[in-house]
Amino acid sequence: MFIKDLQNCEEFVAGDNAILRELLHPDKEYVKLRYSLAHAVVKQGEISYRHKLKHSEVYYILEGKGMMYIDNESVEVRTGQAIYIPPNAIQCIKNIGHNDLKFLCIVDPAWRPEDEEVL
Template sequence: MLIKLVDDCREFIAGDGSLLRELLHPDKADVQIRYSLAHATVPFGQATKPHRLTTAEVYYIIEGFGTMCIDDESEPVEPGSTVYIPPGATQSIENTGDHELVFLCIVDPAWQPQDEEIIEDG
């Protein structure tokens, strides 16, 4: 049986600027899954850098309020919101609430560094 507590996972700053804790990844644990699962936090008043993945991603909002941007669309998100991000879409999320924005990230197939591109401002 594998049980991981989020607080036991090392926190690091992801390429998009979010605070990330990787919960499950098939390359890093003995799990028979093809996706990766991470816990992300965007601090009050901040947003992630625009980025795109070659893989599909799903965000599940746990806590806080924000605005999700995918390509040329923007929509508010709140606890309980599930967001599908198609492969190749430019994405970012902004914390519009008054405390941390916390969400789960599911990437399928599992996240790999070469699958992500950070979009630098012109």
């Protein structure tokens, strides 16, 4: 059994300017997964930098309200929604709520620095 507590994950600012805590990554823990899982926070009134990943990604909104931008589309997102982001899509998310926007990031195959481009 493998359990990792969010509070024990090191917090850092990602290349897209979101505050991240990496929960699961097959290159960093002894877990047999293809994907990586991170917890992200975008502070009130802030927006992540435009970026794209070589592979697909899913955001699952845990708390808050945001405006999701994928390529030429934008839509308001809220708690309980999952957002599929296709490979190579230009993406960013803006916090339009009154509190922190918190969400999970699932990348398959697992996120690697060389697979992301910040624009």
